[in-house]
Amino acid sequence: MSERKVLNKYYPPDFDPSKIPKLKLPKDRQYVVRLMAPFNMRCKTCGEYIYKGKKFNARKETVQNEVYLGLPIFRFYIKCTRCLAEITFKTDPENTDYTMEHGATRNFQAEKLLEEEEKRVQKEREEEELNNPMKVLENRTKDSKLEMEVLENLQELKELNQRQANVDFESMLKQYKDYEEERKRRELEEDETEMKAMLEQAQSRRFLEDSDSDEEAAQVPSRSLPKAKPTDILQEDSEPQSKKLKTESWERSVGKLNSKSQLAGLVTVKKQTPGSTTASGVGKRATLQSSDAGIWSSSLPAVTQPPSAARGSSLSLLGAYSDSEDSTSD
Numbered sequence: 200m201s202e203r204k205v206l207n208k209y210y211p212p213d214f215d216p217s218k219i220p221k222l223k224l225p226k227d228r229q230y231v232v233r234l235m236a237p238f239n240m241r242c243k244t245c246g247e248y249i250y251k252g253k254k255f256n257a258r259k260e261t262v263q264n265e266v267y268l269g270l271p272i273f274r275f276y277i278k279c280t281r282c283l284a285e286i287t288f289k290t291d292p293e294n295t296d297y298t299m300e301h302g303a304t305r306n307f308q309a310e311k312l313l314e315e316e317e318k319r320v321q322k323e324r325e326e327e328e329l330n331n332p333m334k335v336l337e338n339r340t341k342d343s344k345l346e347m348e349v350l351e352n353l354q355e356l357k358e359l360n361q362r363q364a365n366v367d368f369e370s371m372l373k374q375y376k377d378y379e380e381e382r383k384r385r386e387l388e389e390d391e392t393e394m395k396a397m398l399e400q401a402q403s404r405r406f407l408e409d410s411d412s413d414e415e416a417a418q419v420p421s422r423s424l425p426k427a428k429p430t431d432i433l434q435e436d437s438e439p440q441s442k443k444l445k446t447e448s449w450e451r452s453v454g455k456l457n458s459k460s461q462l463a464g465l466v467t468v469k470k471q472t473p474g475s476t477t478a479s480g481v482g483k484r485a486t487l488q489s490s491d492a493g494i495w496s497s498s499l500p501a502v503t504q505p506p507s508a509a510r511g512s513s514l515s516l517l518g519a520y521s522d523s524e525d526s527t528s529d
Contacts, residue, residue: 232257236252240299245284257275
């Protein structure tokens with residue numbers, strides 16, 4: 200059994216390679232190759248953007264009757280990723296690039312268009328100089344003027360760089376830093392002064408309010424209290440406050456013992472006349488009776504009577520007194 204992988208094949212002695220039939224293939228044969236989009240393009244059918252580097256399974260063929268310096272030009276067929284429309288482009292060995300042929304438009308080729316425009320202008324200028332010698336002189340003068348302007352601008356830039364080279368950036372930065380610190384310090388001082396002014400204003404306002412309230416409090420008791428006399432101290436009780444409290448509680452519970460009658464203010468003593476001796480005696484008797492009644496009433500235990508009863512007893516005494524006066528006058 201022979202080996203599966205061999206490096207040398209067996210050729211018989213009577214082998215003739217010219218007798219092997221050759222396969223005839225058409226010149227425009229297409230191959231399927233795997234490639235990436237060489238530039239950004241946009242589909243004309245659906246407007247889909249196809250970016251550079253996107254991979255496709257493309258068909259490749261050789262362009263007939265187009266050769267650049269013996270180099271063949273190849274054409275590639277791809278399909279849009281959205282609408283499956285066919286897009287074709289081919290190689291451009293002259294400019295080492297690719298050219299768009301059908302189905303899409305190339306994007307972002309402004310630089311290429313600018314280069315093409317410059318080449319076209321240069322070609323037209325060379326053609327004019329070949330046929331017109333005066334045009335050559337004009338172009339030379341324009342070039343010299345342009346060169347002089349460029350040199351002047353370059354000299355100005357050099358002088359500007361020299362002036363900037365003499366500037367000490369460290370000192371400038373230090374000066375700016377000092378300026379910023381001074382500005383911040385001034386702002387802090389202004390803030391502090393403003394805060395102090397506000398605090399002083401608030402304190403003064405508070406002092407004014409306190410003084411007004413004190414004046415009002417002092418004015419109110421001065422109006423209500425009577426004026427004190429120098430002799431009022433002599434009329435004050437010499438007894439201590441505790442003793443006063445004890446006597447008040449005793450009087451409330453037991454009663455008040457005093458020599459004056461409670462109705463002494465209601466009885467008035469009639470003035471004596473030379474002819475009425477009996478009236479004075481009767482009046483004295485009435486006063487003695489009233490005083491004795493006051494003493495006995497105060498010595499008895501405290502019995503609460505209604506105001507109407509007290510008022511009636513006092514009126515009865517007054518009636519008796521008036522009857523006695525009438526009898527004496529008769």
